[in-house]
Amino acid sequence: MTARTCPACGAAAPEPFHVGEPVPVNSCLLLGDRAAAVDFPKGDLELALCPVCGLIWNCRYDPALTTYSQDYEETQGFSPTFQAFIHDLATDWVERYALTGGTVVEIGCGKGEFLVEMARAGIGAGIGVDPGVQPARITDDVPVTWIQGLFPQDLPELDADAIICRHTLEHIAPVRDFLESIRSAVTDVERTVLLFEVPDVQRVLDEVAFWDVYYEHSSYFSAGSVGRLFRAAGFDVLSITRAYSDQTLLVEARPTAGGAAVALPIEEDPAALAEAAARFARGHRTMVEHWRDRIRTVTARGGRTVIWGGGSKGVAFLAALGADAALVDGVVDINPFKQNQYMAGTGHRVLAPKDLTDAEPALVIVMNGAYRTEIVTELTDLGLAPTVEAL
Missing domain, CATH: 3.40.50.150 (Vaccinia Virus protein VP39)
Structure with missing residues (x-):
């Protein structure tokens, strides 16, 4: 389905300023089976910006594809x-x-x-x-x-x-x-x-x-x-x-x-806002390639990369990496309800912070910079000193 008019003001939809790769239709569902996580349904992303009111929306969004239930684990309340x-x-x-x-x-x-x-x-x-x-x-x-x-x-x-x-x-x-x-x-x-x-x-x-x-x-x-x-x-x-x-x-x-x-x-x-949207569209590929290259460099040197954050940002980040998502050795989350579950789209298993003592990552990529300080503290308490970079 395609939303041809702005959902906020009814103006005619312009051409999308960003067309992304298909992504998992739910990014916070608890998935206990890796195969099911890898094969999780995907939906299309086409972002349009209303020239009249400024709303940005995914004009290919289909609400029938998304699921909200007690298996939807979105909370950040453990931070x-x-x-x-x-x-x-x-x-x-x-x-x-x-x-x-x-x-x-x-x-x-x-x-x-x-x-x-x-x-x-x-x-x-x-x-x-x-x-x-x-x-x-x-x-x-x-x-x-x-x-x-x-x-x-x-x-x-x-x-x-x-x-x-x-x-x-x-x-x-x-x-x-x-x-x-x-x-x-x-x-x-x-x-x-x-x-x-x-x-x-x-x-x-x-x-x-x-x-x-x-x-x-x-x-x-x-x-x-x-x-x-x-x-x-x-x-x-x-x-x-x-x-x-x-x-x-x-x-x-x-x-x-x-x-x-x-x-x-x-x-x-x-x-x-339209000017900012145009800058986003121009810079999208460069930003994705930056993180692909960063992870490839760590891998080439024999190091391991993990991301910290097993929610929506993590799913979106891994989806954008494409085949290079396989170079990410793990996903960490402090939410105990996420741990030992699998990420939609790539099937990465969600680890507890203590599991990193065995992985000994060289690079930790923090999915939300607001949590960088507490994550560094937790890594230090575990006796680990990887490079920590926040998105």
């Missing part, structure tokens, strides 16, 4: 860096929006760690909805109801002081329809605030971060495109800020109460 971030973010949102004792709904709550942090910060009640939530893994005694399902099918009304949606909107193809469904489901427009977090595509384009382009992300947002989208769907945008080493955008909004819709200073125009 101390990530835990500190969500603690600070939850505390900030509770304080600034007076949510102490209030009710919060999280759409796409994942494994629930952020809603738990909101409870620790003082909310009175929470509802988390996600097909992959696993209440048995949540050890805190918190006032939260967990719904293993989807919005709006399994939660048609949003009666809450705040609606949180973190790292979910980019998985939605009809993004404007989705936001409008939230607007329609809000029971008290005077009371409710929306608190969203999405990856920032501006960084992806500027850094030619090909490892941040994968099938589940059907939509890619910049500060400008996400601001225009929220206003078009009936929301006043209160704030858009960058967070988490400038990898993400925090969007705070309320249902429209009237008045002029004014763009925020952080919002770029579509023409500026």
Whole structure:
């Protein structure tokens, strides 16, 4: 299937600025069989940029190919860096929006760690909805109801002081329809605030971060495109800020109460984003070849290369390497639920950090630079001193 019009504003789709190789249609599923991992279904990547609103989307995305269930292991909650971030973010949102004792709904709550942090910060009640939530893994005694399902099918009304949606909107193809469904489901427009977090595509384009382009992300947002989208769907945008080493955008909004819709200073125009997209397209092959050559050099010298990060970035990185992915000797992840599972597409087995004492890698490539410091500390504690390079 091909999306011929922009999912955010309905403008005619331009020619894609980036056509990638087919990639696994799910990158966080737990796969216990290597053969199944190697033969995992793939989908097409064709990124288009709307010249009117600036949304970037995969115009070959087919939602029927993706699967979200309890086998979808997306959490970063085992990282101390990530835990500190969500603690600070939850505390900030509770304080600034007076949510102490209030009710919060999280759409796409994942494994629930952020809603738990909101409870620790003082909310009175929470509802988390996600097909992959696993209440048995949540050890805190918190006032939260967990719904293993989807919005709006399994939660048609949003009666809450705040609606949180973190790292979910980019998985939605009809993004404007989705936001409008939230607007329609809000029971008290005077009371409710929306608190969203999405990856920032501006960084992806500027850094030619090909490892941040994968099938589940059907939509890619910049500060400008996400601001225009929220206003078009009936929301006043209160704030858009960058967070988490400038990898993400925090969007705070309320249902429209009237008045002029004014763009925020952080919002770029579509023409500026188009220039960044063109640079990404020109630099993509060079960036992929850089990492291929880096790994080949280590192999030629008799050394071993491992990547650290067994999630979506790791799957995308290995897929882009093509045949050279076989030169990567292992994939490491601190999430115990990922360990001894296999990566979709290449079949690499996911190792625990302690397994590196036998592998003794010469090069560790960190899939997310936000975790570089904690990874270096863990390697040092294991008595290892490889070269560590972050994407």
